[in-house]
Amino acid sequence: MRSPGGNTERAWTLGILLALGLLAFLPLLAPRDDVLNFVFLVLLSITLAQSWNIIAGYAGQVNLGHAAFFGLGALTARTLWIAGTPVVVAMAAGAAVATAFALLIGAAAFRLRGAYFAIGTLALGEILRTTVGNALPEISTLPAASIGAYRLAPRYYLALALAALSVLAVAGLARSRLGLGMVAVREDADAAEATGVSALALKLRALALSTALAGAAGGLFAYYHISYYPAHPFGPGWTFDALLMTFIGGVGTLQGPVLGAVLYVFLKEYLTVRWVDFHLLIFGVLFIAIVLIFPGGLVQAVERARGRIARRSGATT
Amino acid sequence: MLEIRGLEAAYGDVPALSGVTLRVGAGEIVALLGPNGAGKSTLLGCVAGLVRPRAGIISWDSENLLAVSPHRIVERGLAVVPEGRRLFGSMTVEDNLDLGAFSPRARAARRESLERVFALFPDLRTRRRQIVRALSGGQQQMVAVGRALMASPRLLMLDEPSLGIAPLLVRRILDALVEINRAGVAVFLVEQNVRAALTLAHRAYILEGGRVVGEGEGPALLRDAYVRRAYLGPLAAGG
């Protein structure tokens, strides 16, 4: 894993934000609905991937229960919004609930090292999914009036704003004290502690940021879909999607999750026609190749291909 | 038989061995002495194939040992009694000894080897079905030596066998080493107990800071002024 910051990342940040800015004009061209839906999915995926990237790429913890926060955000936002709360407030509340839950379990969870944190969060995610599935087995559908008033545009712009926010969050993180501290902890927790960096506090802050974004993304999901099973956003598939997109793009980088998300959604939509989960087979194999050969994902592969050796100094060297 | 020339090893940026050259001939008892952190264990690790040296040659019967994987090195006739014994604590004495004869060449001679080990260490025969973890330090050391002997080695290498063992048992183990040597097995002994080591060694090397700073015959080194001051004085370790 590499350390953040640097001119390449700044260039990428500007580039991505520019692209997002251009996408703001897309609805004005009155394209087909499925084009907008597709871009919406990409934007949601970018947010989800970046949120996972924060805890994995920067804090170095593999969170396999990420869907729990996505789901909590969705559940909270949906409930509030249907009850009449303005959607942005509902989404913010979703983010807050997700974060609160994360901090609640965070201290206990971070006592677990590496792999045990991963399987622990996996179990936690499943517990929530099962519990919600049992408590709310009925499909959640918007009231008729809302369905009639459904417009894609506001959802699209919210997705755009959230994606931009997630990119800015990661960009800001890279250069902030929080970000550098996280890199130090990730590289060598003991050394970092010795210099006064509290590993736990940093990890908790990373977790808070990560889950807030995930919760907001969940709220967006709840706002977007007309009907779905309340347990659906808690499903492990969402975690795995985030994992795949981030790793394949390049975990710990700014542009990685974005590239990964775009590639992932493209392949998913393109391949779904003939074989429903084919994209998962491809990504599964690709993922293995990345773990074993290109831990830095596409970003690393591209850099190697261009013969550029980006030497970035870590905070502790 | 065992020839080491110009061996260089390091852990990351920290050098552990610099230009070490030494040899162990057939039937010899050679001791490797030196303070803590001198690189003695690293040297054994390189010979056993567990540590990869940066440079240098390790040859056994003129074969380059660096190209051989650790488990095959045992097959070639070198056996190690590691520091801290590294026994399989959850298994019985008999199982540990049995595993010692794992390589094909050793397996063929398994029964004879076991008898020889029990003859050397009668205590082990009575304790053969005991779980190793339950044994005392000295008894465990006997099992460790026994396990290495089960490999029918031509060269037996020991890393600090006297560490943490009661003096009476240390005596027994060292006596056993002499007997083993008399049966034709060469012994390469890394020891902090300098007096004991030099008493039974034919030759010895002194390793300090990863370098060989002295060598000579056992009795001669015992009388050497530097050795006496550095290792045999009232402040020296062991003894």
Place this chain on the structure above:
Amino acid sequence: MTVLAQQIVLGLLLGGLYGLAAAGLSLVFGVLKVLNVAHGELIMLGGYGAYWLFALLGLDPFASLLLVIPGSLLLGALLFLVLFGFVVRAPEETRIKNSLLVGFGLALALHALAVRLFTADDRSISTGYGGAVITVGPIAIPVIRLASLLVALALIAGLHLLLARWRWGKAIRATAEDWQAALLTGIDIRRAYLLAFALGTALAGAAGTLVSVGYSISPSIGLEWTLKALIVVVLAGLGSMLGTFAAGLFVGVAEALSAAAFGGPYREVIGLVIFLVVLVLRPQGMFGRAR
């Protein structure tokens, strides 16, 4: 009262399969220090193997164990040579993390493959003797599930003997305890790894077969069974196959009690909660070794 007793018996019978599922995972983790989260998918494949042997050749599932087990052994050996053999080259800390990720990718790929080949439908093997039941007082014990429990116990006992008496079984245990000492003793640890992984996969395949005849299988059971196996392994700790089996029984009964107390849908949750509690309270205690 009778209903509760009945539920407990059924839970016990299922728990035996949990134990078998966990034994394979425990062996692999204990020896290779590799957490294969695709273990559930290997169980799923074993189940499909038995299913298709039955559907296409009419082979009785208990008899098909004689084919599924060797087949799974080979599959395990293949997976080690092609995949996990590379993961074990890394030092222990990185190894566990990498194995988690690699296992994850493998699970995804196998799951997608199974969906394509077998469709997402639930499948179950219905033999002629499927409905047979032994009645002990007011309690009905399904014969198939009882036979499955006995087979599971036999396999685990067999593994225990293999590890205790067979030369390579001892080598596997030695490698698990101290791989460097094992090397110094002349053991080819890569071969020990290969054997352990193959054996672990064989146990998974056998578990899958028993699941397909006593219960049902679908491509999605992978994650569920991986979690079950993890729960049992965390509870039992590493090192004892028989202990793992016992822990499996415990989880099965705990689930039955939880279903009785909180209602059927919450059956799954109790295992996960136990898992988390043990994991957090004794994070090193169960998985870690006393060094």
